[in-house]
Amino acid sequence: MSGVAWHYVIKFIITGDAAVGKSSLLVRLTDQRFLANPDPTLGVEFGSKLITIAEENKIVKLQCWDTAGTESFRSITRSYYRGAAGCLLVYDVTSRQSFTNARTWLADVREHADPHLTCILVGNKVDLCTPSSDTPASANRSREVSTEEAELWAKEEGLLFVEASAKSGENVEAAFETATRDILGKIQRGVFNDDRSPGVKLSKPKNTDLTLEESSSKGGCC
Numbered sequence: 001m002s003g004v005a006w007h008y009v010i011k012f013i014i015t016g017d018a019a020v021g022k023s024s025l026l027v028r029l030t031d032q033r034f035l036a037n038p039d040p041t042l043g044v045e046f047g048s049k050l051i052t053i054a055e056e057n058k059i060v061k062l063q064c065w066d067t068a069g070t071e072s073f074r075s076i077t078r079s080y081y082r083g084a085a086g087c088l089l090v091y092d093v094t095s096r097q098s099f100t101n102a103r104t105w106l107a108d109v110r111e112h113a114d115p116h117l118t119c120i121l122v123g124n125k126v127d128l129c130t131p132s133s134d135t136p137a138s139a140n141r142s143r144e145v146s147t148e149e150a151e152l153w154a155k156e157e158g159l160l161f162v163e164a165s166a167k168s169g170e171n172v173e174a175a176f177e178t179a180t181r182d183i184l185g186k187i188q189r190g191v192f193n194d195d196r197s198p199g200v201k202l203s204k205p206k207n208t209d210l211t212l213e214e215s216s217s218k219g220g221c222c
């Protein structure tokens with residue numbers, strides 16, 4: 001992806017219990033595909049995608065770090081969370097346990113990440129609650145977390161909220177876009193300072209009158 005133009009680079013982390021679909025959401029975002037049996041990820045995975053926020057007339061490069069492996073290696077989370085401007089806190093709508101555990105993940109994020117970080121709670125796997133032609137009703141697992149309950153908790157905690165499906169693609173890009181809009185609003189209000197918040201990079205540091213600038217791919221490094 002050489003010669004790519006962007007206004008901002010924004011670092012996202014994706015966190016939550018094992019098997020809630022973190023890697024699948026990232027693959028859906030970057031590759032528009034879904035793997036029914038992905039290899040469990042070891043170590044941290046990275047994906048990058050350009051999105052356009054039309055109403056702001058801004059091109060944003062999302063750099064997304066998937067917390068693969070950190071379910072059992074939480075000690076690495078400090079370095080991993082550092083410098084993120086956005087976070088997808090993922091649970092599985094068919095697993096109450098994963099929703100309960102989201103509280104612990106949020107506590108980790110709050111302890112280690114930038115206090116201005118924008119966090120969006122993502123209830124994944126909604127396709128399992130929606131009968132469709134390729135998911136017969138008999139194959140549906142029952143929903144264990146209602147939309148209302150998750151929405152209420154998100155509101156209490158000051159999180160954005162969306163239900164999504166890495167399988168169908170529903171709301172996956174929208175989740176990142178919603179969080180990105182919120183981060184752009186914070187940038188405009190001066191909340192993110194380029195020196196102190198490495199989760200956001202501008203195409204021209206400290207320049208509020210931004211212009212597009214050529215940026216070559218750095219091969220997965222932030």
Ligand SMILES: Nc1nc2c(ncn2[C@@H]2O[C@H](COP(=O)(O)OP(=O)(O)O)[C@@H](O)[C@H]2O)c(=O)[nH]1
Nearest residue numbers: 018019020021022023024035036125165166167
């Ligand atoms: N039905 C359904 N399955 C999903 C969805 N997202 C992930 N999965 C499945 O859930 C399992 C765990 O997914 P994975 O992305 O590895 O989870 P991670 O451990 O959080 O990274 C895999 O079998 C995926 O195919 C989804 O939106 N719908």
Ligand SMILES: [Mg+2]
Nearest residue numbers: 022023041068
């Ligand atoms: Mg994974």
